[in-house]
Amino acid sequence: MTQTIIVVGAGHAGGQAVATLRQKGFDGRIIMIGDEPYVPYERPPLSKAVLAGEMELERTFLKKAAWYPEKQIDFRPNTLVTSFDRRAKTVTTSHGENLAYDKLLLATGTRVRKLQAPGAKLENIFYLRAIDDTLAIQKQMKPGAKVVIVGGGYIGLEVAAVAVKTGCEVTVLEGLERVMSRVVAPEVSEFYDKVHTDAGVVIKTGMAVTGFEGHGKVERVLCADDSSYPADLVVIGVGVLPNVELAAEGDLAVDNGIVVDEYCQTSDDNIWAAGDCTNHPNSLLGRRLRLESVQNAVDQAKTAANAMCGELKEYAEIPWFWSDQYDLKLQIVGLSEPGDEVVIRGNPADRKFSAIYLRHGQFVAINAINMIKDFMAAKKLIAEGKHLDPVKAAEAEVALKDM
Amino acid sequence: MAKIFITNREGEQSEIEGEIGISVMENLRDNDYELEAICGGQCSCATCHIYIDESWMDKVGPRNDEENELLEELDCVQPGSRLSCQIEFTEDLDGLALTIAPDE
Numbered sequence: 001m002t003q004t005i006i007v008v009g010a011g012h013a014g015g016q017a018v019a020t021l022r023q024k025g026f027d028g029r030i031i032m033i034g035d036e037p038y039v040p041y042e043r044p045p046l047s048k049a050v051l052a053g054e055m056e057l058e059r060t061f062l063k064k065a066a067w068y069p070e071k072q073i074d075f076r077p078n079t080l081v082t083s084f085d086r087r088a089k090t091v092t093t094s095h096g097e098n099l100a101y102d103k104l105l106l107a108t109g110t111r112v113r114k115l116q117a118p119g120a121k122l123e124n125i126f127y128l129r130a131i132d133d134t135l136a137i138q139k140q141m142k143p144g145a146k147v148v149i150v151g152g153g154y155i156g157l158e159v160a161a162v163a164v165k166t167g168c169e170v171t172v173l174e175g176l177e178r179v180m181s182r183v184v185a186p187e188v189s190e191f192y193d194k195v196h197t198d199a200g201v202v203i204k205t206g207m208a209v210t211g212f213e214g215h216g217k218v219e220r221v222l223c224a225d226d227s228s229y230p231a232d233l234v235v236i237g238v239g240v241l242p243n244v245e246l247a248a249e250g251d252l253a254v255d256n257g258i259v260v261d262e263y264c265q266t267s268d269d270n271i272w273a274a275g276d277c278t279n280h281p282n283s284l285l286g287r288r289l290r291l292e293s294v295q296n297a298v299d300q301a302k303t304a305a306n307a308m309c310g311e312l313k314e315y316a317e318i319p320w321f322w323s324d325q326y327d328l329k330l331q332i333v334g335l336s337e338p339g340d341e342v343v344i345r346g347n348p349a350d351r352k353f354s355a356i357y358l359r360h361g362q363f364v365a366i367n368a369i370n371m372i373k374d375f376m377a378a379k380k381l382i383a384e385g386k387h388l389d390p391v392k393a394a395e396a397e398v399a400l401k402d403m
Numbered sequence: 404m405a406k407i408f409i410t411n412r413e414g415e416q417s418e419i420e421g422e423i424g425i426s427v428m429e430n431l432r433d434n435d436y437e438l439e440a441i442c443g444g445q446c447s448c449a450t451c452h453i454y455i456d457e458s459w460m461d462k463v464g465p466r467n468d469e470e471n472e473l474l475e476e477l478d479c480v481q482p483g484s485r486l487s488c489q490i491e492f493t494e495d496l497d498g499l500a501l502t503i504a505p506d507e
Binding site for chain 2 (some may be wrong): 019022023042044045059060062063064067294295298320322324329331372373376377401
């Protein structure tokens with residue numbers, strides 16, 4: 001009998017999984033269910049080239065829309081899975097349909113964390129996760145507009161870079177004492193703060209946003225220190241939450257993400273999960289974690305699709321990320337922790353330097369700014385567990401790979 | 404339409420009708436060739452590495468600076484190495500022959 005695989009979620013992981021399933025020769029039925037109107041697409045350009053109007057929407061699509069019917073993939077856009085029954089092996093959709101599966105992949109991703117504050121529902125307050133968010137922001141982001149960005153992480157700063165280039169008056173309100181504090185070293189935060197400031201962005205750190213005011217539309221952002229910032233539009237980027245409710249309702253193991261093993265299998269033999277929504281083990285890092293990244297979504301989707309086809313290949317990759325702001329290519333490998341020793345290679349004033357993280361001498365992470373060679377070398381060295389001498393590592397004229 | 408001749412990682416040869424005006428990477432991706440292209444064409448990851456057939460190297464042109472830095476660090480870099488996201492497929496490239504490089 002023909003097997004049916006249902007993929008819940010049509011983001012990067014869902015899209016990659018169906019492509020890999022067909023590539024592996026799975027010839028059964030595939031149903032992919034997504035809550036957006038679009039076929040799976042790349043999210044990173046949404047806060048960069050797409051927002052800037054430099055990239056057509058269709059070019060973010062992982063596969064063209066016509067590819068899905070060609071490959072006999074039954075794609076259901078604008079559809080939510082409202083519940084599933086593990087014993088009956090069925091899912092129920094928001095259109096009231098009951099669909100039976102033999103194997104299920106949960107690629108439910110994350111959703112934006114919403115600010116709970118008075119006035120947070122005023123018009124022109126936006127979050128950025130999906131194509132439609134970008135289009136809505138773009139419409140309001142006219143030259144001269146006052147843009148207040150809440151959150152100085154990747155999303156906030158990428159939007160700030162595009163907005164200031166568009167000719168907007170941009171203010172970034174960051175709650176912690178420095179921008180991108182979760183992902184980069186203090187020296188790198190300081191550098192990005194200066195770059196944005198030089199470009200005309202006003203960056204305020206240590207700002208707790210307490211509410212929004214306006215008549216219908218937002219007009220002001222209020223902070224705990226009684227300061228306020230006039231705004232024509234607000235973009236909030238304060239993190240995401242994993243979509244685990246469906247899994248939890250189905251009594252799958254959930255712990256800051258859907259708990260999976262190294263093959264992306266959940267606590268149910270017929271159910272796998274992949275991407276931002278998973279809590280997964282990584283033998284290279286020696287621990288479990290949940291990651292929000294394209295690399296993780298793609299690699300886990302492949303792992304899950306392979307496993308669903310009976311081919312077990314362990315997922316173990318050193319995580320890597322990137323962020324484009326202005327002419328700066330920030331590439332990150334590995335996960336740093338507070339307490340790691342930070343070594344700076346090169347000079348921030350040259351807009352070309354790296355922050356190397358050593359944990360008891362072992363090279364564990366890098367923030368490379370316009371240092372492509374360091375990034376490439378670091379991918380290998382970190383995976384190998386290489387130890388570096390901090391004095392030598394600071395010598396930018398010596399190639400990392402030769403250390 | 405213009406053709407692209409492709410040798411995949413298994414050494415199998417095939418041809419596709421390339422779409423003009425998009426990158427070679429997008430053409431390979433749209434036609435289901437195994438190629439990671441994780442960063443989606445941002446020249447940030449070196450996972451869309453291909454070898455341009457020697458006879459096409461002049462016509463395709465040289466690597467750009469960022470691309471060159473990414474490629475030089477790969478173990479299996481060759482003179483014809485390019486990142487396929489950095490090559491726009493044009494009418495002039497009708498008949499382009501390339502090989503998909505191994506995954507590193």
